[in-house]
Each structure stands twice: as structure tokens, then as C-alpha cells.
Amino acid sequence: MTYRAALVAVAAAYAALGIGPLLWTFGGALWERSSELEALALSSSTWASFGRSAGLGALSALGATLLAAPLAFFTGRTHLRERHLVSAAALIPLALAPYNVALALGPWLPAQPLVASSLVLSLALYPIPFIFLRAALSRVDPVLEEAGLLARGKLATLRHITWPRVRPWAVASAGIVFLLGFGEFGAAAFLGLPVYSWQITLRFAATYDAAGAAVAALPLVGAVLVLLVAESAALRRADVFVGRLRPALLFDLGEWRLLARGLCLAILVLSPGVPILLTLFQVDERGFRRALSMAIRPALNGLLVAGTGCAAAVFVGLALALLSRRGVRIFRGVSLTFFVIPGAVLGVGLIGFWNHPAMPPLYGSMSLLVLALMLRFTLLVERAIETGLHEVPAEQEHVARLARRGEATIAIRILCPQIVTPIIAGAVAFVLFALRDLDTVVTIYPPGSETLAIRLYTVLANSPRGLQAALSLAQMALASPIVLLLLLTLRRRRWLF
């Protein structure tokens, strides 16, 4: 088998494993309930929940970017003495799932569910635009900025030179936060916001109306297409930087230094400070002891499932990214579709597809969780590797081909060693998302094999606040070493620290 055929085989297998169940669900839905499509499209409740999800996505993207932007600027482009510490602290919220933040802040959040949910998501997700903006700021050519400073001064330089180069990255990161906010399930359900993904899950849970849930999810397919087009356009316009970065131009804060410090401190206190402290404050001794016994097995389940899924996702993500570098981009849409589709729809499809005596004994085992998470979050690994591959000069491959080296050798000996950091970053992102996932796994988890996220969610009814807080803390603790691994992996990266 040739190198390219092997990559296509891996990608095709990945696509088939997900598309099969989705076709089962959507195909059945369209066959049985095509007449409902029009009613669904015209239903006011559909548009209302769609609008709420879009509103949540937009507000979260705005809020997260507003929190991240000053942190990124002060740590990346000023002489702030504490910038390395602030950079590290700004990544800690990655250990907090949005529903952890919602549980911690619960009684103190605004009464309006959309505002409360947006605030929670902004506090939990701002590390994403922070990372993007730091990377973008480090890539602006300092020579251009120096010329701008000589000619027009600081504000004009930032406005006309720095910002146009940072804008595509800001838009891309806001797009990711929008997607995450749009598909949010746990925090929105906890705060009583009837969002689109929750409506789909309810439709399924209320009547096991798999076809109805699939019909309700069809508009998201359109959303995926829009996102693909927007993503391609953004990538075309973004600066693709190849080679060694020059030291970024640092702006002198002068008398604004104290204000900058205060703003950074305030943001970090808001998150991760307040959610972690409030959670600790709400834990009591009884809840802590009970949580210890309740949390160990689910935590191990989650790590096993996330770890195995991560290994599979790295394998598949690498294949997809290498194919993309070769110009085969069709599978990018597949991974994006699996990421955008609500977990409940994917879960329903997997149940319908695999729950037959004739099928291999995947259903009812943790392998189904691995499969589901691998399908959903391979995008994170794939896009991280693609970003890394963008920075590998194509000339290196050309030289190797001239020396008659095969494609597989080029991939293994030239490309892969240069993308170890993006692979690790993507793997870390996968594990973090897999550990906190709710809407996918809650539909399909086998008896006795719940993850810590599910354990926390099923225990919410009538359980003491201390126990809820203790389980939430356990989940944060579970994610913390993963975030620490990310920090250690990236600690030498000048664009971040």
C-alpha cells in the first residue's frame, strides 16, 4: 500500500465510523419524518433555541476575547515584570469545565440565564483566545512596528500595523469560542438556558425520538458548511509565518504599569481564582469523604477512555493533517461535522448502529465511549498538527524528494520531529475536552462505567452542596496535571512565555 493510500484508508475509516451512525440517524429521520422538516424550520421554538445558542456563542466569544486581549497584550508586548507568571496563570482555566464554573458561581450569577451562561463560558474559555492572540502578537514583524513608531506613534502603530496582522487570529479564536458556546450543554442546562443542543437532547430523552432529534439537528449541517467556508477564507488571509521568530517589539508601559498589573490581576482573580476558591469554600468534610469514594472509579474510567481516545485521535489527526498538506481537504469537513453535531445526536446514532446482537460487542463497553470521543474531538488534534505543519518549510520536503526519499520517510523523518509540540498540544486539548464531555457520553455510557463528568451530573439531584462541590473539585484536580503538562510543553515557546 502506498503512503498516500494508507493515509486515505485511515481517514476513510475514521469518516465511516462516524458517518455510518449519522446516516443511520439522519437517513432514518429523512425517510420517516421529511414532512417535519418544514414544520421544524418554521417552528418558533426551534428558531428561539437556535437564537439562544447563537447568542450564547456570540456573547461568550466577545467576553472571552475581551478578557484575553489585555492579558495577551500585556504579557506579550510589554515589559511587565510578571508576564511569565501571568501567562502561566492564564492557562489554568483550561482545567475548569464551564459547568464547574457554573456550579461554583451558581448563587452569585445574574438571574438572566443567557447573561449568566455567557459570563460562565467567557470565564472558562478565555485561555483559547489568549493563546491565539499571544501567538499572533509574536508574529508581527517588529521592523514594521518600529517604522510605524518612528512615523506615527504608538496608537497609530497598534491600529494600522499590529491589529491587521492580529485580526485573523482573533477572529479564528473567537470562532472557536463561538462554536463551543453554540454547542454548550452542561453549563447551559445547569443554568436553565434552553439552548439548541439541550433541546435536541430533550427531544431524544423525552420520547426517544431519534428521528426527531436528528431532524432538529439538520440545520447544524448547514452551519458546518458556513464554518468551513469561513475557516478556509480566514486561513487564506492569515500570515503564514515560516522560520525563526524575531524578538517582538515591547511597548513601554510607563505610568500605566500599575493599571496593567491591576487589570491582569483582576482578570486572573475572576478566573481561575474565584471559581476555584468558591468551590473549595463549599466543600465540607462529609462531602469530601463521600466524594473520595464516589470519584475514584469514574476518574479512572475517564482517564482510560480519554487516554485511549487520545492515542487513536493522534493517529487519525496526523493522517488527516498530512493528507491536508497534500491537498486532500475533504476530510477536514468530516472532523468539523463531528465536532459541531450535538453529542446527543452522535450518541443516538452510535446506539442505533451498534446495539444489535449481530454487531461486535462494542455496545455496552467502554470502547463505545472511546469511539464517540475520538470521533468528536479528533478535530482538536488535527488542527493543532495542521498549524504546526504550516510552519515547516516546504523546501525541506522538496530537497528530500530530490534525494529520492519516499513520502513515508519524509513524513516520519522530517515532518513529525518538527511537530512534536503541536501534537502534544492537540493531545492535551483532546484529553481536556474528553474528560469534561457530557452530552456525548451521558447518552451511551455503559453501566458502571461512568466518567467523573457523568457522576457529577447524575448526582446533582438532591445531593448536598458539599458533595457537589467536592466532585467538582475532583474534576478540576483531574484536569490539572493535563494543564501542567501543557505548560511544561510550551514553557520554552517564546510566543507564549
Added chain:
Amino acid sequence: MTETTKNRSLLIGVATALLLMMGCRQESSEVVVYTSVDQVFSQPVLERFSEETGIEVLAVYDTEEAKSTGVVNRLIAEAENPQADVFWSGDVFRCLVLKEKEILVPHQAPPTIPEGFRDPEGMWTGFSARARVLAYDLERVGEPLAVSLRDFATEEWAGELAMANPLFGTTTVHVAALFVALGDEEAQSLFDALKEKGTRMVASNSESLRLALTGEVSYGLTDTDDAFVALENGEPLGLRFPDQEGAGTLFMPNAVARIRGGPNPAAAQRLIDFLLTPEVEAMLRDSAGQIPVLPGNDPPEGFGLGEVRFMEVDYEDVARKIEEIQPYLRSWAGL
């Protein structure tokens, strides 16, 4: 070791891990139970069973928002390839839905179970019950107190009631029971009026109780176990058993059933035998304020159950009605 060998070893390792996770369950030393009873109440009972018998319990719990319905529908979906042995439901009616779909098989039940709490064909057995209540904040809500759901369909009480999504849990049962008791037309008129007068629909019974305690509404429609937990936490809660002058208050026993084709039938019967004992009822009374139906246990304190008039219901009629009114409930819930 060459790179090819390393890659092969890694692939074999991942494949082995996957295979080990597939269908890796031992039979006979475990029992699989799906339950819609709150995990905080049901898990200690299941753990006690494991300690006493040595049989490991693998449980699927429902979530607060999809209460009862989530696991029921999973059982329906798995009917051709069942994973569960036992269904422990928070009400009888979901068992009747499963019975109608031929997902249950008979089990043995102790003769001490009162006649009205067992299926004539042995498909389900009731125990340990709850009742529907209107909960209010004693420090905030004064006389006159609401006595019926009809009160909230009037201008005086408009917008003062919170109730859980009628598509799930005991709220579905309550609505269906009222449809049976009042007739379709009258009941639909009542619920249309409740919606028009601003009754708040929330995610769960405990959420409706919370809104009543925070003053966002005057009354939360909930169950006695949710109210019991709030009282145990020292909340200033008052309770009204609704419709004492009308149809009566709905009384809902838990129910247990065995799943057809479940992988561990012997262990399933042992779990059912364990659940249908006064000891388990005492555990549920003490932890959740549930009302024992077996002889030998006192009712929970503080509810004044002695004077309460309960609704006379035919479980089969209510179960049928639950299915019939689904389209109406979906429309009422905005789905």
C-alpha cells in the same frame, strides 16, 4: 528495535486496550440496574446490597432533567439487545410502559406487598412511595394558602407557580393522572390556563423548589423527597398536599421490574428481593422521606400524612394516558 517494530507494538497495544475494554464483564457476580431514583438515595441502597451479597452492582442513573424518561427510553432502545437486568423506577407508570412494550418478565415478590402495589401478572412491584406537594417559603408566603393547581390558573395566583418540565419524571405522571381524573377537556383547559397565567416551567422538581425558596415564585410543585431534603437542610418550608377537596393528592410508589433477556437473571431476582424489604424502605424513608408501604415501618415525620386524602388512580389508565398526551405535553413544553 526498529521504528517499524515500535510502530507495530504501539498499534498492538492500542488494539489490545480496546479489545480489553470490549464486553469485558463477568456474569453472575454482577447485576445491572437502571434507576430513575435520585442517585444520592439509590446508590447507598445498591451499595448495601453489594456488601451483603458480594454481587457487584453496575448502575445507570438518570439525570435530573431527563428524570425517569431517559433510562426508560434507553431500555426501549436496547430491547433487542438488553444490557440491564433490573429497572428500579421512581414510579409505577414507566414500568407499565415497559410492560406494554413486552420488555419485562415476571419476578417473584414477597406476599407482604399490599394488593394495590403489585402487578397481577407479576411484572412490577411497588414499594416506598412519594406524594406530590406544593412547597412554599413559610417566612414569605402568608394566608390564604393555595390549595389546588386550579388556584394558579386565576389572576390572583398568576405566575406564582413553578413546575418541572411535564415531559419528564413525576410531573408527567401528575399531569397524566389529572387528565384521567378530570377528563381530557377539563385537564387540557387547566394546563392551558396555567401556561397562559405564567406558570414557570423549570428543569426539575428541585429547581421549582429552589425558586419557591428564593421568592421568585410563591409555590413550587415538587415531590415529598425533594421537600424532605430541603427540610433536613433547615429551609423554612411549608407544604400543601394539593387538591384535597378535589381529586386528591397523587401518591406514587417506587416500582421494580425485571428486564426480559437481561444478562444476570439470578442476580436480578436477588436484587429485587432485597429492594422489597422493610429495611430498604426504612433507608429510603430516613434519607429521602419516602413513605413505606410495607408493614412494619412508620411514615416519615413532619408531613402530617395521617390526614391526607390520596388520589384514587388506576395505574394502567394513567400509563396509557402518559403515552396519549405526549404530543400535547411536547407542545406545552415548547418542543
